[in-house]
Amino acid sequence: LENEEMETSDIQIFYKEEPDYQNLSQNSSPPSEVSHTYSPLKPRNYQLELALPAKEGKNTIICAPTGCGKTFVSLLICEHHLKKFPQGQKGKVVFFAIQVPVYEQQKSVFSNYFERRGYKVAGISGETSENVSVEQIVENNDIIILTPQILVNSLKSGTIPSLSVFTLMIFDECHNTSKHHPYNMIMFNYLDQKLGGSSDLLPQVVGLTASVGVGDAKNTAEAMEYICKLCASLDTSVISTVKENLQELTEVVYKPEKDFRKVESWTTNSFKYIISQLMRETQSLAKSILDELGTTTVENLSHIQNQDFGTQKYEQWIIAVQKACVVFQLPDKAEESRICKALFLYTSHLRKYNDALIISEHARIKDALDYLKDFFNNVRAAGFDETEQDLTRRFEEKLQELESVSMDPSNENPKLQDLCFILQEEYHLNPETRTILFAKTRALVDALKKWIEENPKLSFLRPGILTGRGKTSSNTGMTLPAQKCALDAFRTDGDNRILITTSVADEGIDIAQCNLVILYEYVGNVIKMIQTRGRGRAKGSKCLLLTSDADVIEKEKINMYKEKMMNDCILNLQAWNEAVFKEKIHQIQIHEKFIRDSQGKAEPVLDKKNKKLLCRKCKAFACYTADIRVIEECHYTVVGDAFKECFVCEKHPKPKSFGSFEKRAKIFCAGENCRHDWGIYVKYRAFEIPVIKIQSFVVEDIATGVQTLYAKWTDFHFEKIPFDAAEMPQ
Numbered sequence: 001l002e003n004e005e006m007e008t009s010d011i012q013i014f015y016k017e018e019p020d021y022q023n024l025s026q027n028s029s030p031p032s033e034v035s036h037t038y039s040p041l042k043p044r045n046y047q048l049e050l051a052l053p054a055k056e057g058k059n060t061i062i063c064a065p066t067g068c069g070k071t072f073v074s075l076l077i078c079e080h081h082l083k084k085f086p087q088g089q090k091g092k093v094v095f096f097a098i099q100v101p102v103y104e105q106q107k108s109v110f111s112n113y114f115e116r117r118g119y120k121v122a123g124i125s126g127e128t129s130e131n132v133s134v135e136q137i138v139e140n141n142d143i144i145i146l147t148p149q150i151l152v153n154s155l156k157s158g159t160i161p162s163l164s165v166f167t168l169m170i171f172d173e174c175h176n177t178s179k180h181h182p183y184n185m186i187m188f189n190y191l192d193q194k195l196g197g198s199s200d201l202l203p204q205v206v207g208l209t210a211s212v213g214v215g216d217a218k219n220t221a222e223a224m225e226y227i228c229k230l231c232a233s234l235d236t237s238v239i240s241t242v243k244e245n246l247q248e249l250t251e252v253v254y255k256p257e258k259d260f261r262k263v264e265s266w267t268t269n270s271f272k273y274i275i276s277q278l279m280r281e282t283q284s285l286a287k288s289i290l291d292e293l294g295t296t297t298v299e300n301l302s303h304i305q306n307q308d309f310g311t312q313k314y315e316q317w318i319i320a321v322q323k324a325c326v327v328f329q330l331p332d333k334a335e336e337s338r339i340c341k342a343l344f345l346y347t348s349h350l351r352k353y354n355d356a357l358i359i360s361e362h363a364r365i366k367d368a369l370d371y372l373k374d375f376f377n378n379v380r381a382a383g384f385d386e387t388e389q390d391l392t393r394r395f396e397e398k399l400q401e402l403e404s405v406s407m408d409p410s411n412e413n414p415k416l417q418d419l420c421f422i423l424q425e426e427y428h429l430n431p432e433t434r435t436i437l438f439a440k441t442r443a444l445v446d447a448l449k450k451w452i453e454e455n456p457k458l459s460f461l462r463p464g465i466l467t468g469r470g471k472t473s474s475n476t477g478m479t480l481p482a483q484k485c486a487l488d489a490f491r492t493d494g495d496n497r498i499l500i501t502t503s504v505a506d507e508g509i510d511i512a513q514c515n516l517v518i519l520y521e522y523v524g525n526v527i528k529m530i531q532t533r534g535r536g537r538a539k540g541s542k543c544l545l546l547t548s549d550a551d552v553i554e555k556e557k558i559n560m561y562k563e564k565m566m567n568d569c570i571l572n573l574q575a576w577n578e579a580v581f582k583e584k585i586h587q588i589q590i591h592e593k594f595i596r597d598s599q600g601k602a603e604p605v606l607d608k609k610n611k612k613l614l615c616r617k618c619k620a621f622a623c624y625t626a627d628i629r630v631i632e633e634c635h636y637t638v639v640g641d642a643f644k645e646c647f648v649c650e651k652h653p654k655p656k657s658f659g660s661f662e663k664r665a666k667i668f669c670a671g672e673n674c675r676h677d678w679g680i681y682v683k684y685r686a687f688e689i690p691v692i693k694i695q696s697f698v699v700e701d702i703a704t705g706v707q708t709l710y711a712k713w714t715d716f717h718f719e720k721i722p723f724d725a726a727e728m729p730q
């Protein structure tokens, strides 16, 4: 299910970052504390302790639990920094926030705090960057709040010539400074300047995080390397944690201990039995086509016997098969189109069946069945060709039986019985309990909500839901206002006692006053875990991991071990002599720069040969790469009248503007009965143009006929011609 979210994500017009960073992430301090910072609040002793090394001018990573008021610590550092300059000199601070909601929040906190003190505060985010001069805003303000990609772009284009314009840089959620994250791109620039022997002064660097993490480290030595590497990336010389005022900290941030509950799972699942049969049937239909053709794709399908239905592994496998089928070719093109489409449909149906099995594993059979009925209703409403009719008929033959299985009270999911018992018990012990329930996928969140609403034993809970903003083919994500609304309802509405949320929405969302966190078959990495724990902020709160899988409990114990390793390593590093630590960091920086420089030389080879784009579903010809034009380096359109015949438009349910774009419609393959989603239709300046996504197409080399699939335009190295208004018909 999670893979699907990645596969079918909509065109990224919102931000120019990768979709990974689009998860909802909120401020690192709760709203109650944020509002405190508007007034000259007295800092807590541990906040002064955390701020000390940075006030001394040292490059610092401040590592302290979610909810302890790191934002306030950064205000203290910032204020001290700006005041220390003698008459005639000025400091300039930049604060980075990865997510737009965090950006908005920090901007208002900084404005409120500093504007009355006579400093100028401004901000630029991905959404406001059009039509503003970054250079001027940086020039005219003392504190600038940015989403990091803005600065990456400005450094690249030269509008900001050097990081030396700043005197202090603050990175929120600084553990992200790795790989190709925009944070790291900024620090590459910094380190190139530092190691390149430039005489310009570089800004002080401060990072904020709840957890530095340990990556894949299996022992203390590896964890140590990992943390040193993060410090090297941020040019850190001190890791600041609370040591002197631990007592005070634990009074403010209560970290619930994690408990494990092994719950029962199905002994016999009749639903699974019937669906598995349908899956075997569908698989053999696909296999018979391939056998007949004697293609190599059979080898992919021949592992069928080893595949377990209803697993993430099956999901990955079916996606691989789908990809193999799409690039399959025949001399007779009409035949090829027919076969490719049939294979596409078989594999899509198999994925849906697999999804339904996962739902039935963790929720009710009814929920899984509803999910399938929804899917078949949609199939019926769209193209509905022969293959689809056949598959629908096969499903409908079993429908009666599936309905009666789902209605049979003896088929209640034992796992839900356990969950129900736990909830009843907790609310009996403390009727004021407020719960956050984490579940793996969005489909599961919906299913659990319905289950609670329809369960008379849990009628006292009025569940709310909170999911991420990403979209899938079957679900539109929650919008930011909808997310805020759900959170507000949970905070203020006394009847709304439980909030169900997905793992996609877990990083740093701030939900005050919940005292029970239930992780329902949910495992995360060490950073995620600490932040999830931060959710349960009320005193006496509990965190329960519910799973039927002993391995999951084992994994979670490893995570706890990793957390302990991390804390040990930090203590160890803090005991080092500062000069020794700096030398170690310097060596890592030199080594990393060497690797970076030698890799940078291997630019991807441009393939200038013209290529065909074919519909990924029906293989119909769409356009040539020579007709593709690139807008603002990341959006792709097709010029010429011929292409207009190849797609059909459907009014977009939610037309929206992004920067210079106005989303008008969705576009689909015009091929008979195909209607594959190709992208969107936008108004861009004076032009109405299609914007296509490469994951909807197969690329075919004209000379050799070789077909290739790309998930992202950036992976496809063809000659990219910039959009030119003069070329367009007036």
Ligand SMILES: [Zn+2]
Residues within 6 Å of the ligand: 615, 616, 617, 618, 619, 620, 669, 670, 671, 674, 675, 676
């Ligand atoms: Zn098509």
